[in-house]
Amino acid sequence: MSEDVCESCGAANPQGTQFCRACDAYLGWDTGATTIGGHPAVATVPDTVDTVETAEAVAPLPASHQGETATAVRAAPADARAPEVHAATTEVTLVPEQPGTVTARVSNRSSVVDGVLVEVEESPDWLDVSPAPLRLMPGDEGTLEVALRIRDGALVPAQRLTVQLHVCSESAPDRRVPVAVTLTVAPHGPPATLDVQPRLLRLTDEARARFVVRIDNRRANYPQGFELSGGDPEGVVRFGFVPRVVQVPAGQLVEVRGHFMAPAPAPGQDATRQLTVTAANDGGESVATLTLVQHTSPEPEVVPVxxxxxxxxxxxxxxxxxxxxxxxxxxxxxxxxxxxxxxxxxxxxxxxxxxxxxxxxxxxxxxxxxxxxxxxxxxxxxxxxxxxxxxxxxxxxxxxxxxxxxxxxMTPSPITTAQLQVTPRHLTRADTRHGSFAVLVDNTAGQQPLSVRLTAVDSHGTARVGFTPPVVSAPPGGVGQARMTVQAPPPPGGESVTRDLEITADDGEGRLLAHAAFTQTASDRRPLLRTLLVLGGAALVLLGTLLPWNLLTTADGSTIVATAPVQALGDLRNVSETAAVHLVAAATRVLLVVLAVAMAFGVTGKGSLTRKTALLVVLLSVAYVIAAIVVRGATFRLDGGLLLLWTGAVAGYVGGVLARPA
CATH class of the missing domain: 2.60.40.2310 (Immunoglobulin-like)
Structure with a gap:
């Protein structure tokens, strides 16, 4: 057996139950707005756009609280008695602007004329209770009518609840008779309305579109379930809704997302379709229309490849x-x-x-x-x-x-735009066999790399020329460099020689030429040598004069001169042979010193004085030696003094010869 499940509390109820047996929530009176296919719809509540405030229901009180007074009571007379109440109606159905009436037979069991009061325990805010006035004589019986109505402007959800009415007399308000009344708020309100936005859709070269379905249930006090569907007269448009089955709560406006796919018209054509969206339940259906205007662009012209x-x-x-x-x-x-x-x-x-x-x-x-x-x-x-x-x-x-x-x-050969440069153009070197030049291969105007082999010849044909490196590469727009070394025999002393060099750079397709000059000079060393020989010879003569000659005496020259018997010169007739020999030796030494000095001064001349003094030194010294040997019988032995003397004379004479003009 199928069951209907209450959405409020989840309790299971037999199929067709109008109100939940557990919480009295409205389940549906019969197959209608709240059911689809005879059963409450298992639906989704979509996005709420707007809502109307609804009055809340009041749950029935537990039995332990029934009979409690809602207002303060006053003390009753001693003979006061509660009225006797026999309810004629205990169930009332309420509809807005249509009050319901509860009737009961009331008997006055007291001894005084007494009125009847009615109080409501925990009355909902939306419920208006209006009892009709009733006064009874002692022992009389009358009919009590209590009007129950929904307050104006209140939207009360459909529901069922129990309200406790307390009937008492005016003389004994603390003595009450409870009367339980079951109130049923009947479902009321029009069916929910349906609207589609936008109502006009224009599509160009598209087949799909989206729209919004609005279901308005703000005027009904009960939820309504719908199953959404769409259609078109041709039956070619396919629809979809999210969700497809919806539950619209009481007093709410909801939105459902919809979409469709419509066949596009032929290229260059238009099509207009009236689309219908239907929201249906067992109580009926609502329909909204949507106008679709489609346009398909004409096919592009066929363009050849x-x-x-x-x-x-x-x-x-x-x-x-x-x-x-x-x-x-x-x-x-x-x-x-x-x-x-x-x-x-x-x-x-x-x-x-x-x-x-x-x-x-x-x-x-x-x-x-x-x-x-x-x-x-x-x-x-x-x-x-x-x-x-x-x-x-x-x-x-x-x-x-x-x-x-x-x-x-094909660009011209780079050698046609290149230049060969040698630095310096003229190199002069003294007293050397070597010379060095810088060789530049200028390819700044070229668009291709240039590689050349360097060679050179000199005008005399005796020089050896080398390059480092022998092959020079110059990039486009750049410069290549090499070092040229020249090795040639030097000229004679005091002379110079100039060699013309021709440098060649060859890349196999052309040649570059450059010229340079290498001048070698040889210094004249005769003046220096003359000076050295003259001064050296004079020094040797002077030194040889001062040293012992070991001829007739072993004394040195300075001693001989210092010990010379100069006083004997005053009386030459009486000079002894020994003194005469001593005086001759001293005079010879003095003359040799004078000649040595004269030889030294001859260094600034043209060599004549130097040569003459050198000859005089030799003649004088030789004459002295011969005289010593012949006259005095001396034994000749070449010692250091005479050797230095004659060596100095020879050196001085050679220096004098070098001083002569060439």
Missing amino acids: GVRLSPRELRVTNAVAADFEVHVDNRGGREAVELALGGRDPARSLVITLAPQRLLAPPGQVTVARGHVQLTEAVPRGRTVVRPFTVVAGDGASEHEAPGSLEVT
Whole structure:
């Protein structure tokens, strides 16, 4: 047996139950606005847009609280008695603006004329209780009528609840008779209304769209469940709703997201459709309309395949080949095109290679193939040639051509724009066999690297020339450097020689020439040598004069001069032979000293004085030696003094000879 589950408390109730047996929440009077297919809908409450404040229900009191007074009571007379009440109606159905009435037979059991009072225990705010006045004579019986109504402006959800009425007399208000009344707030209000936003939709080149369904239940006091669906007269539009089955609470306005997919009209055509959205339940259905205007753009014109080269004009320098791209433009086509690619050149001087040779160009795209073109003829240096060619793309029915050209430029040999420089241009070196130059290969005006081998010759043909390095490389726009060393025999002393050098730089295609001069000078050493010989000879003569000669005496020259018997000169007739020999030896030493000094002073002259004094030194010393041997019988032995004396005389004489003009 199927059951209906209460959404308020979750309790299970037999199918068809109007109010929940556990919490008295409204489940549905019969198959109608709250049911779909005869059962309460298992639905989702969508997004709430607006709501009307509803009055809250008051749950029935526990039995332990029934009979408690709602107001303060006063003491009753001693003979006061509670009235006797027999309720005629205990169930009342309330509808806005239609009050319900509770009737009861009331008997006055007291001994006084007494009125009847009615009080409500825990009355809901929305409930208005109005008892009719009733006064009874002692022992009389009358009918008590109590009007129950919903206050104006209150939206009370459909429900069932129990209200405790307390009936008492005016004389004994503390003695009450409880009367339990079951109130049923009946479902009331119109069916929920349906609206669609926007009501007009325009679509261009689209088949899908979204819209919003609004279900308004703000005027009903009971929830309403709906199953949403959509349709069109042609039955070709498909609808969807999130959620599809909805529960709209009492007093609320909700929104449901909807979407549809409608077939697009033919290209260039318009279509207008009236779409209907239906919200249905067992109580009926609500319908809202939506106007759909669709437009499909006309199909684009069929554009033939286009073929072009990128770049179209190929330019290379000092090369004979270039790469390019073939762009096959099928963006205006509606289907793929298969093309065969090939190349042509009227001069038959090019080799054209394409990859791939067969190309599939999808519609709406630009497909790229790779190309390579190479010139087979030789291009002289300093020349430019242009060769046109064409790339052909054929689909079997027609051909598409893309023209292009290859421009090949061969620049002149870099040696034609280069310069060879030698620094310094004229090098003078003294007393050496070697000279060094800097060689510059200037390629600043060139567009290619330059590599040359350096060589050189001299005008005399006796020099050896070397380069470090022998091969110089100069980058484009740059300079190469090398070191040139020259080794040549020096000239005779006091002379100079100049060698003209011719430097050559050769790259195999041309030559560069540069000139330089290398001058060698040899210093004249005769003045220095003359000075050394003259002064040295004078010093040796002076030294030899002062040293002992070991001839007739072993005394040195200074002693001989210092001990000379100068007083004997006053009486030459009486001079002894020994004194005479002593005086001659002293005089000879003094004369030799004078000659040595004269020899030294001759260094500034032309050598005549030096030569003469040197001869006099030799003659004087030799004469002295001969006289000593012959006259005195001395024994000759060449000692250091005479040796130095004669050596100095010879040196002085040679110095005097070197002093003569050449």
